Amino acid sequence: MPLIISAYVYDFSGYYKFNWLKNFNLTDSQDKQILNINAGFDETSFIIKNYFPKSNLKVFDFYNAKQHTELAIIRARKVSLVYPNTQQIISSTIPLKDDSVDLIFLLSAAHEIRSQNEKIQFLKECHRVCKSNANVIMIEHLRDFSNFVAFSVGFTHFFSMKTWRNAFKEAGFKTFTEQKFTPFMSIFNSCP
Numbered sequence: 001m002p003l004i005i006s007a008y009v010y011d012f013s014g015y016y017k018f019n020w021l022k023n024f025n026l027t028d029s030q031d032k033q034i035l036n037i038n039a040g041f042d043e044t045s046f047i048i049k050n051y052f053p054k055s056n057l058k059v060f061d062f063y064n065a066k067q068h069t070e071l072a073i074i075r076a077r078k079v080s081l082v083y084p085n086t087q088q089i090i091s092s093t094i095p096l097k098d099d100s101v102d103l104i105f106l107l108s109a110a111h112e113i114r115s116q117n118e119k120i121q122f123l124k125e126c127h128r129v130c131k132s133n134a135n136v137i138m139i140e141h142l143r144d145f146s147n148f149v150a151f152s153v154g155f156t157h158f159f160s161m162k163t164w165r166n167a168f169k170e171a172g173f174k175t176f177t178e179q180k181f182t183p184f185m186s187i188f189n190s191c192p
Helices: 002-012 019-024 045-051 071-079 116-129 145-157 161-170
Strands: 033-038 056-061 101-107 130-140 175-182 185-191
Touching: 002 145, 019 130, 019 185, 033 045, 045 056, 101 116, 116 130, 116 161, 161 175, 161 185
Parallel strands: 033 056, 033 101, 101 130
Antiparallel strands: 130 185, 175 185
C-alpha cells in the first residue's frame, strides 16, 4: 500500500508538473529571490528554475547525517542530481540577510527535522529572511487518518496539522493556510 500511494502522490498526481502552484498567483521577475530548501534529496530545484526562469534561485540543503537518520535519504543522495551551487547549511542558520527573500519552498523536506525546537528555530530563520510580502510554500504528508490507512505505523514519520500550525505560529508567521493536494498531501502557504 505505501508504494502504491507514493506512486500516486509523486508520479501520477502532477506533483512534479507544479500545476498546483498556479493557485498562488506568483510572478516571475529578475529581482525575485527564491529559496528551495531540502533535506538531502532534491528533485525539485530544476523544476522550480524552469517555472521561474527570470528569478534568482538559491538552493540549501540542511541534511545532517547525525540528526536526520532516514535511510531513504541516504540511498537517494547516492543517485540524485545536485542543483548547481547548492549550499550545505545547518537548519538553524540560513546565510542570507534579513528581509531578502520573496518565496521559500519546503517540499517534502521539513518533516525530516524531528525536534520541535529545531523545527521552530528553522522556521524562525525562514521568517527572518522573508520580505513582508513573501510566501513560504510547504508540502507535507500529515499524521492523519488518510496517511495512517496508506502507511500504517509509518504515518508517525509525519507531523500533525496542530504540530505544524504551532511551529509556524511560534516562528512568527501570521498566516498558515492549507489546501489538500491529494488525500495524502497538503500544501501549506504561510506569510510573515
